[in-house]
Amino acid sequence: MNDTIAAIATATGNAALGIIRISGPSAGDVLQRVAPVAGKKARQHPGQLRFGRALDASTGEVVDEVLCFFAKGPGTATGEDVAEIHGHGGTLVLNQLLALACRAGARLALPGEFTRRAYTSGKLDLTQAEAVMSLIGARSELAARTAAKQLGGAIGDALADEYEHVTNISAGLETCLDFPDEDLPKEMVSEFIGRLSQVIEKLQAAVQSWKLGQMLTKGAKVVIAGPSNAGKSSLLNALIHEDRALVDSVPGTTRDIVEASYEINGIPVTFLDTAGLRFGAQKVELMGMEKSRKALAQADLILLVFDGAAPQTADAEILRILESHKDNTLPVLNKCDHREFTPSAFPEAIRQGVQVSAAQNLNLDVLQQQMAGRLSSERATDLILTTARQLDAVETTLDHVITARHILKKGGEPELAAADMRWAREALAALWGKDSQTDMIDAIFSSFCLGK
Ligand SMILES: Nc1nc2c(ncn2[C@@H]2O[C@H](COP(=O)(O)OP(=O)(O)OP(=O)(O)O)[C@@H](O)[C@H]2O)c(=O)[nH]1
Numbered sequence: 001m002n003d004t005i006a007a008i009a010t011a012t013g014n015a016a017l018g019i020i021r022i023s024g025p026s027a028g029d030v031l032q033r034v035a036p037v038a039g040k041k042a043r044q045h046p047g048q049l050r051f052g053r054a055l056d057a058s059t060g061e062v063v064d065e066v067l068c069f070f071a072k073g074p075g076t077a078t079g080e081d082v083a084e085i086h087g088h089g090g091t092l093v094l095n096q097l098l099a100l101a102c103r104a105g106a107r108l109a110l111p112g113e114f115t116r117r118a119y120t121s122g123k124l125d126l127t128q129a130e131a132v133m134s135l136i137g138a139r140s141e142l143a144a145r146t147a148a149k150q151l152g153g154a155i156g157d158a159l160a161d162e163y164e165h166v167t168n169i170s171a172g173l174e175t176c177l178d179f180p181d182e183d184l185p186k187e188m189v190s191e192f193i194g195r196l197s198q199v200i201e202k203l204q205a206a207v208q209s210w211k212l213g214q215m216l217t218k219g220a221k222v223v224i225a226g227p228s229n230a231g232k233s234s235l236l237n238a239l240i241h242e243d244r245a246l247v248d249s250v251p252g253t254t255r256d257i258v259e260a261s262y263e264i265n266g267i268p269v270t271f272l273d274t275a276g277l278r279f280g281a282q283k284v285e286l287m288g289m290e291k292s293r294k295a296l297a298q299a300d301l302i303l304l305v306f307d308g309a310a311p312q313t314a315d316a317e318i319l320r321i322l323e324s325h326k327d328n329t330l331p332v333l334n335k336c337d338h339r340e341f342t343p344s345a346f347p348e349a350i351r352q353g354v355q356v357s358a359a360q361n362l363n364l365d366v367l368q369q370q371m372a373g374r375l376s377s378e379r380a381t382d383l384i385l386t387t388a389r390q391l392d393a394v395e396t397t398l399d400h401v402i403t404a405r406h407i408l409k410k411g412g413e414p415e416l417a418a419a420d421m422r423w424a425r426e427a428l429a430a431l432w433g434k435d436s437q438t439d440m441i442d443a444i445f446s447s448f449c450l451g452k
């Protein structure tokens with residue numbers, strides 16, 4: 001980390017501005033070599049932008065008119081000296097500026113290297129570093145808000161108490177191991193069990209948040225399924241306000257799956273309009289129906305659409321789908337504008353569904369609200385795990401904490417509980433990329449009296 005790195009920090013393509021970012025011990029020197037006058041002024045006035053010219057040192061030619069910025073570490077994003085050259089946003093000119101910076105002593109940064117330096121210098125923990133990418137890639141407002149919270153350290157804050165309990169109990173058990181002949185004091189054991197139960201509850205909530213985290217990052221899959229001709233494609237078009245899928249009065253219109261992206265209450269949604277399920281279909285339509293059934297298995301939410309004027313279409317297969325996916329299925333009775341609309345002719349579970357008219361845009365707001373409710377029931381929490389790595393760390397911690405509590409409850413060997421608590425501590429520390437050993441040593445010594 002004692003070299004100085006540089007990269008184009010803005011997107012490629014033509015734009016009003018483009019920024020070269022430089023970080024490392026010679027950031028100031030590099031800046032001054034690229035833009036001698038403005039760079040010098042920027043170094044004299046850290047935190048301010050100075051106007052000047054970037055020059056090709058070998059020819060003395062002006063490459064671009066630029067604004068220069070300099071900030072001294074460690075109070076910077078990477079913890080190092082940081083410089084920026086704001087040039088015009090053309091691909092060619094930015095590459096020239098970057099080449100000047102490299103000739104002036106910087107090297108090209110590797111992907112993620114600025115954020116990595118921020119992590120190494122303790123500016124960010126791992127969950128915050130991951131949040132940088134989530135924020136940049138966020139596809140919806142809620143995803144962006146969640147990433148922004150994580151960038152601010154939300155996961156660390158939400159699990160700070162749990163980490164402290166795990167570390168302290170681990171330290172407590174390790175200390176007891178030094179006195180193998182003595183049993184653990186009863187009050188201590190019951191206190192540990194109580195605290196572990198709190199930890200378990202919180203970690204379980206964190207694990208549950210993963211599903212929502214996935215929906216936020218990848219988007220929720222909402223499959224529109226049901227009998228042929230129920231108005232599934234009409235409903236898709238009405239929900240996304242776009243003429244996306246073909247609609248026709250002949251059953252079997254949709255065969256391949258039609259996808260469309262949309263956002264519902266801050267959650268990015270991918271709708272999958274599927275081939276209607278019906279008896280007596282022929283080859284291609286049957287292939288489409290097979291795809292429909294597969295799509296159901298991957299759905300976060302299924303809109304099971306019925307033609308409210310054709311109760312006979314709610315046949316055995318459809319009812320089986322409703323039964324086997326009842327946790328994530330929302331029945332929808334379409335065509336409520338139809339004169340033969342008869343919800344009472346449907347089985348109870350379907351009759352309770354939302355009554356809409358895709359053709360007349362009736363009640364679609366109610367349907368949207370119900371979808372949002374189903375997709376974001378766990379939304380209240382600040383603690384949302386968004387990467388597989390985070391989930392793995394929390395699940396591993398949870399396993400060990402549960403085992404340790406079990407051992408303590410049945411009066412088992414403290415060594416065994418201590419081993420599980422050590423693994424739990426290490427796994428939880430890995431969530432943030434912390435050094436659990438140092439934290440535990442801190443926990444042990446902080447319980448010593450002053451001056452000892
Ligand atoms: N009256 C009325 N007719 C509708 C409504 N929604 C759809 N329809 C009609 O129902 C027929 C079938 O509509 P689609 O949207 O193609 O139905 P689908 O479920 O996608 O059909 P498949 O793709 O064949 O399975 C068309 O003639 C639509 O105009 C509605 O709300 N009210």
Ligand SMILES: [Mg+2]
Pocket residue numbers: 232233234245246247253254273274275276
């Ligand atoms: Mg269709």
